[in-house]
Amino acid sequence: MSKLTTLIRYFRTPKRFKTRHSITKLQDKAVCNHIKFVRQNSSFYRRLWDGYDDSQWREFPIIDKSAMMDNLQDLITAELDVEQARKLAERAEKSRDFSSKIGPYSIGFSSGTSGFRGMHIVSEAEQAAWAGFMLARGLGSSIFKKHRIGLVLRANSNTYESIGSSRIKFLFYDLMSPIDEIHDAILGDNLDMLICPPSVLSYFVDIGSKIKVKRLVSAAEVLESTDRQKIEAHFGLTLHQFYSSTEGEIGATCELGKLHLNEDVMVVQKEWIDEEKGWYHPIITDFRRTTQPIIRYRLNDILVASKQPCPCGDARESIDSVMGRSDDVFKLLSTDGSIELVVPDLIRRAVMQMSDSITAYIAIQKTRDAIQIQLQPDGLTNLSMAGFEQLWNSLSIKPPNIEVVPYTHIPSTMKLRRIHRQCD
Numbered sequence: 474m475s476k477l478t479t480l481i482r483y484f485r486t487p488k489r490f491k492t493r494h495s496i497t498k499l500q501d502k503a504v505c506n507h508i509k510f511v512r513q514n515s516s517f518y519r520r521l522w523d524g525y526d527d528s529q530w531r532e533f534p535i536i537d538k539s540a541m542m543d544n545l546q547d548l549i550t551a552e553l554d555v556e557q558a559r560k561l562a563e564r565a566e567k568s569r570d571f572s573s574k575i576g577p578y579s580i581g582f583s584s585g586t587s588g589f590r591g592m593h594i595v596s597e598a599e600q601a602a603w604a605g606f607m608l609a610r611g612l613g614s615s616i617f618k619k620h621r622i623g624l625v626l627r628a629n630s631n632t633y634e635s636i637g638s639s640r641i642k643f644l645f646y647d648l649m650s651p652i653d654e655i656h657d658a659i660l661g662d663n664l665d666m667l668i669c670p671p672s673v674l675s676y677f678v679d680i681g682s683k684i685k686v687k688r689l690v691s692a693a694e695v696l697e698s699t700d701r702q703k704i705e706a707h708f709g710l711t712l713h714q715f716y717s718s719t720e721g722e723i724g725a726t727c728e729l730g731k732l733h734l735n736e737d738v739m740v741v742q743k744e745w746i747d748e749e750k751g752w753y754h755p756i757i758t759d760f761r762r763t764t765q766p767i768i769r770y771r772l773n774d775i776l777v778a779s780k781q782p783c784p785c786g787d788a789r790e791s792i793d794s795v796m797g798r799s800d801d802v803f804k805l806l807s808t809d810g811s812i813e814l815v816v817p818d819l820i821r822r823a824v825m826q827m828s829d830s831i832t833a834y835i836a837i838q839k840t841r842d843a844i845q846i847q848l849q850p851d852g853l854t855n856l857s858m859a860g861f862e863q864l865w866n867s868l869s870i871k872p873p874n875i876e877v878v879p880y881t882h883i884p885s886t887m888k889l890r891r892i893h894r895q896c897d
């Protein structure tokens with residue numbers, strides 16, 4: 474049954490859309506049907522949309538992670554005890570045995586970065602459909618060929634095993650294992666495709682990895698341009714990307730390596746942060762997820778809209794990058810005493826100007842006036858602060874203390890965030 478669902482979604486997922494009109498037509502119809510279902514089956518959404526007509530869905534109240542987690546029991550459309558689900562997910566995470574389920578439902582935690590964890594509940598049918606969608610967006614060649622697909626993940630939510638077949642085999646590598654063991658296992662497994670967090674791929678480059686695959690996909694972490702260049706150069710491949718969060722599959726790259734929003738499964742509205750620069754928070758309405766509906770849900774991520782349509786001809790909107798999350802933005806003191814926001818991209822550029830020999834870095838805002846920078850390789854000399862000086866000047870920021878220390882991150886179950894803020 475679930476394999477059939479996977480196949481159906483695989484074939485129904487268009488490789489590309491010719492026009493915006495065809496996308497909005499599909500979305501309007503799908504969202505209207507979905508809203509009807511959700512209003513009937515979720516008491517949380519029913520209360521939230523009181524006084525709104527279905528046709529006004531574009532203006533429904535916006536929700537976020539805390540609203541979702543606070544109301545999860547009333548929000549889901551399945552008859553399932555959320556407390557019991559939470560305990561099950563916690564146990565699975567500890568034992569690394571992800572085979573347990575409640576009825577047809579799988580429970581997972583998002584690997585939260587700020588101590589605030591999300592929980593997601595998906596049905597078998599949703600998982601199977603999801604797999605079909607991802608195969609259509611990720612495989613790059615026919616589903617009827619043989620594929621050995623490796624996934625390096627923090628938690629296996631039995632999605633992948635369930636859809637394996639004689640032609641398509643999924644191999645799972647748990648990031649709880651030592652990273653060099655994972656590397657050797659991948660080497661021996663003769664994969665066609667590897668789906669992996671970029672921090673792990675970056676580590677493979679550092680150890681001169683001889684892994685050979687036909688397709689390489691970055692997933693689960695924000696992919697930065699510096700990592701991308703490094704990984705592509707080493708493996709001699711275009712690094713593809715799945716951009717997803719607990720709340721859904723938001724984007725995937727086309728054959729040219731450009732990220733397109735998955736507008737055939739969700740509507741992505743924009744909450745502008747800076748319209749001129751194209752920066753926005755996406756507000757997503759996923760019209761495929763029924764167990765835990767995601768409607769007018771604001772993500773913390775900051776996306777950068779592309780100014781030009783992608784030359785691949787796909788009308789699905791493309792983005793230049795995922796800049797990070799709100800708490801990746803530094804908050805520094807300006808010379809007049811007010812707080813000035815500095816986006817990760819500006820910090821990244823200043824760090825990269827410190828030396829031509831930097832292979833990896835992490836920048837953390839520790840306090841209002843202190844930044845720690847970890848650099849790899851160790852012992853770099855003649856570091857230039859010119860990039861930072863220029864940045865402080867241009868934004869009238871009171872220069873914070875910058876402390877340079879050795880690089881400490883080892884790819885593991887800890888998500889890598891190259892730039893983030895640890896203070897308020």
Ligand SMILES: [Zn+2]
Pocket residue numbers: 727728729731733783784785786787791
């Ligand atoms: Zn494209």
